[in-house]
Amino acid sequence: MTWYIDQGPDSDVIISSRVRLARNLTTYPFPHKMDANQAKQAGEEIESAFFGDNQLMRKQYLALDLDSLSDEDRMSLAEKHLISDQLAKGGSGHRLIISRDEALSIMINEEDHIRIQSMSAGLALENAYQSAAEISLIMENKLALAYSDKYGFLTACPTNTGTGMRASVMAHLPGMSMAGGLKNIVESLSKLGFAVRGYFGEGSKSQGHLYQISNQLTLGFSEEDLISDLKRIVQQLTEQERQLRRELYKHRGLAIEDKIMRSYGVLKHSRVISAEEAMSLLSDIRLGIALGLIHGVNASDINRLYAHLGPAGIQKMNGRPMSAEERDVSRAEMIRQTL
Amino acid sequence: MTWYIDQGPDSDVIISSRVRLARNLTTYPFPHKMDANQAKQAGEEIESAFFGDNQLMRKQYLALDLDSLSDEDRMSLAEKHLISDQLAKGGSGHRLIISRDEALSIMINEEDHIRIQSMSAGLALENAYQSAAEISLIMENKLALAYSDKYGFLTACPTNTGTGMRASVMAHLPGMSMAGGLKNIVESLSKLGFAVRGYFGEGSKSQGHLYQISNQLTLGFSEEDLISDLKRIVQQLTEQERQLRRELYKHRGLAIEDKIMRSYGVLKHSRVISAEEAMSLLSDIRLGIALGLIHGVNASDINRLYAHLGPAGIQKMNGRPMSAEERDVSRAEMIRQTL
Numbered sequence: 001m002t003w004y005i006d007q008g009p010d011s012d013v014i015i016s017s018r019v020r021l022a023r024n025l026t027t028y029p030f031p032h033k034m035d036a037n038q039a040k041q042a043g044e045e046i047e048s049a050f051f052g053d054n055q056l057m058r059k060q061y062l063a064l065d066l067d068s069l070s071d072e073d074r075m076s077l078a079e080k081h082l083i084s085d086q087l088a089k090g091g092s093g094h095r096l097i098i099s100r101d102e103a104l105s106i107m108i109n110e111e112d113h114i115r116i117q118s119m120s121a122g123l124a125l126e127n128a129y130q131s132a133a134e135i136s137l138i139m140e141n142k143l144a145l146a147y148s149d150k151y152g153f154l155t156a157c158p159t160n161t162g163t164g165m166r167a168s169v170m171a172h173l174p175g176m177s178m179a180g181g182l183k184n185i186v187e188s189l190s191k192l193g194f195a196v197r198g199y200f201g202e203g204s205k206s207q208g209h210l211y212q213i214s215n216q217l218t219l220g221f222s223e224e225d226l227i228s229d230l231k232r233i234v235q236q237l238t239e240q241e242r243q244l245r246r247e248l249y250k251h252r253g254l255a256i257e258d259k260i261m262r263s264y265g266v267l268k269h270s271r272v273i274s275a276e277e278a279m280s281l282l283s284d285i286r287l288g289i290a291l292g293l294i295h296g297v298n299a300s301d302i303n304r305l306y307a308h309l310g311p312a313g314i315q316k317m318n319g320r321p322m323s324a325e326e327r328d329v330s331r332a333e334m335i336r337q338t339l
Numbered sequence: 340m341t342w343y344i345d346q347g348p349d350s351d352v353i354i355s356s357r358v359r360l361a362r363n364l365t366t367y368p369f370p371h372k373m374d375a376n377q378a379k380q381a382g383e384e385i386e387s388a389f390f391g392d393n394q395l396m397r398k399q400y401l402a403l404d405l406d407s408l409s410d411e412d413r414m415s416l417a418e419k420h421l422i423s424d425q426l427a428k429g430g431s432g433h434r435l436i437i438s439r440d441e442a443l444s445i446m447i448n449e450e451d452h453i454r455i456q457s458m459s460a461g462l463a464l465e466n467a468y469q470s471a472a473e474i475s476l477i478m479e480n481k482l483a484l485a486y487s488d489k490y491g492f493l494t495a496c497p498t499n500t501g502t503g504m505r506a507s508v509m510a511h512l513p514g515m516s517m518a519g520g521l522k523n524i525v526e527s528l529s530k531l532g533f534a535v536r537g538y539f540g541e542g543s544k545s546q547g548h549l550y551q552i553s554n555q556l557t558l559g560f561s562e563e564d565l566i567s568d569l570k571r572i573v574q575q576l577t578e579q580e581r582q583l584r585r586e587l588y589k590h591r592g593l594a595i596e597d598k599i600m601r602s603y604g605v606l607k608h609s610r611v612i613s614a615e616e617a618m619s620l621l622s623d624i625r626l627g628i629a630l631g632l633i634h635g636v637n638a639s640d641i642n643r644l645y646a647h648l649g650p651a652g653i654q655k656m657n658g659r660p661m662s663a664e665e666r667d668v669s670r671a672e673m674i675r676q677t678l
Contacts, residue, residue: 255611
C-alpha cells in the first residue's frame with residue numbers, strides 16, 4: 001500500500017521505512033562505464049526478466065523511460081523519494097519500474113544496474129525488506145547478477161558491496177530537537193554505524209524535524225542482522241523521543257500547545273506558503289496529533305502532504321508549470337483543504 | 340450607547356470620537372493646590388450640582404470614589420480611556436461620575452476640578468461634543484465656574500484655557516503605515532494644529548496602527564469651529580486611508596490577504612498572547628473586515644476586544660489578580676471566543 005496512505009506501526013514518531021537493494025549484471029560494465037546502446041540493452045534485459053510474460057505484473061507495475069518524462073514528473077518522483085536525485089536530473093538510459101501503489105520501485109541504470117526500493121508506512125523494516133527481497137529473487141533467478149562468495153553482491157560503489165542493502169527510516173524528532181540532544185544522538189548513532197540525514201537525503205538539512213536514519217555497513221553482516229540492528233536502534237530512539245515529548249509537554253505544556261495551535265491556525269488560513277515553512281509548521285501539527293491536541297486530521301494526512309508539497313509535486317497536481325508564487329498559493333490551498 | 344458596542348459612521352477607519360471639556364470652580368484653588376478637605380468639599384459640591392434631586396440621573400450615572408476602587412478597577416477604566424492615567428494611579432480626592440453605558444464620564448479633581456468626557460463610536464464628533472456640552476451646561480447653571488470674558492474657561496494648564504476642549508478621534512491607519520506615509524502626515528497635521536499620538540495617549544507608541552488625532556488649539560476659536568476643523572481633517576485622512584488600502588490591496592493583494600488570514604488563524608488558535616501582539620494582529624483583522632476578507636465578525640467586536648484586552652481589563656473580567664502568564668492565557672481565550 002502507498003506508504004503515505006497508511007499510518008503503520010509507531011507512526012507517532014516513525015513516518016516510513018525504506019529498504020533499497022543494489023544489484024548489477026555481470027554481462028555489462030557498471031552504468032558509468034556503459035555507452036547508450038549498452039544501457040538500452042541492459043534496461044531491456046532487466047525489464048524482460050522482471051515482467052516475463054506475467055500479465056498480472058504488467059497490470060500492477062508501470063515501466064517508464066525516465067528520459068521521456070517531463071522534468072516535473074521526474075522531480076515529483078524524487079520528492080516522493082521514489083527515485084534518486086541523480087535519476088531525476090535526467091540523462092539517457094534511465095528507466096523505472098514502479099508499482100501502481102508506489103510502494104515498490106526499481107531504478108535501472110542509476111549508479112548500479114538495478115536498485116530495488118521498497119517503502120512501508122511507520123516502523124516496518126522487515127516488511128519493506130521482504131518486499132524488496134522478493135523482487136531481488138525474481139532478478140536472481142533470471143539474470144546473471146554480480147555476486148562474489150567472499151564479498152556478496154558487487155556494486156559500483158564499494159560502500160554498498162555485500163548485502164547491497166541500505167535500510168532506513170524517516171523519523172520525526174521534534175522532542176529531541178527541542179530538548180537539544182540531537183547532536184549527541186547523531187554522533188553516537190554514527191559511531192554505531194548508522195547515518196542520520198535530513199529529509200532530502202545526503203547533505204540535506206533537516207526540515208520540520210524529520211531525520212532519515214540508515215545503516216552504513218553493508219559488508220560482513222546478513223540482511224536480517226542489519227535490519228534487526230537498525231530496528232532495535234530506531235525503537236530505542238522512538239522511546240526516547242516519546243519520553244522527551246512527554247517531559248516537554250509536562251514542563252512547557254502551555255508554550256508547546258500555543259506553538260502547535262498557532263501553526264495549525266496559520267496553515268488553516270495562509271494564502272501563500274513556501275515548502276520550507278510548510279514542512280516546519282506541519283511538524284508542529286504532527287506533534288499536536290501525537291499529543292492529542294489536534295483532532296480530525298491524522299499522521300497519514302500529514303505524510304501525504306509531505307509527499308506532495310514539493311515544487312514538482314505541486315506542479316504535477318496542477319498539471320502545468322507554475323511560477324514560485326503560483327506554487328506557494330497552490331500549496332497553501334492544498335494544505336488548507338487537508339486540514 | 341457604549342462606544343464599543345456600536346460601530347458608528349466611518350467605522351472602517353475611525354474607531355471612536357471623544358470630546359473632553361475642562362472646567363474649574365472659582366471657589367477653590369486648582370486641584371494641585373488643594374488640601375484633602377478642600378478636595379472632598381469640591382467633590383461633594385460638583386456631585387450635588389450634577390445630580391441635584393434628579394432620581395433618573397442617579398439611575399443612569401454612577402458616582403465613584405476612585406480611591407475606594409481596587410487598582411485593577413481603576414486601571415481597567417484607564418484602559419478603556421474612561422479616566423486618565425493620572426487618576427488611575429490613585430491619590431486622594433479623586434472621584435468619578437460615569438454613565439452606566441460608559442459613554443459619559445466626569446473626572447473630578449484630576450488636573451482640573453471637572454473634566455467632562457464623552458465618547459461615541461466612529462466619526463461622531465458633533466454627537467460627542469453635544470453630550471459633553473449638555474453636562475457642562477448643568478454645571479454652569481449650578482456652579483460658579485472659572486470663566487473670563489477675554490479668555491474663556493480658565494484651566495490649571497494654560498494649554499487648555501479658552502474652550503477647555505480637547506476633541507479627538509481614534510483612527511485605524513494600517514494603509515498609511517504600510518505605505519510609509521505616516522511620518523509626513525503627522526508633521527503636516529502638527530503644523531495645522533493637530534496632535535497625533537499612539538493608542539495610549541501622550542508619549543505612547545502606536546499599537547496596531549491605531550492613532551489618536553486631537554486638536555491642540557483651545558483658545559480664540561469656538562468649540563464648533565474646532566470640532567468642524569478636526570472633522571474635516573479626519574474626513575480627508577479617512578479618504579486617504581481608504582484610497583491607500585485600495586491601492587495596497589490592488590498591488591499586493593495576495594501578500595495582504597495572506598498576512599490578514601494568518602493573523603486570523605493565529606488569533607483563532609493561540610493559547611497565550613500578550614496585549615501588544617493581540618493589538619497588532621487585531622489590526623490585521625480590522626483591515627480584513629474592511630476589505631471584505633473576514634466575515635462573521637465586525638469592527639465593533641474588535642473595538643470591544645481593544646477595550647478589554649489590557650492587563651487590568653483581563654483581571655476585571657476574571658474578578659481576581661492574575662500573573663502575566665495567566666492574563667496572556669485568559670486574553671487568548673477571550674479573543675478565540677470572540678472570533
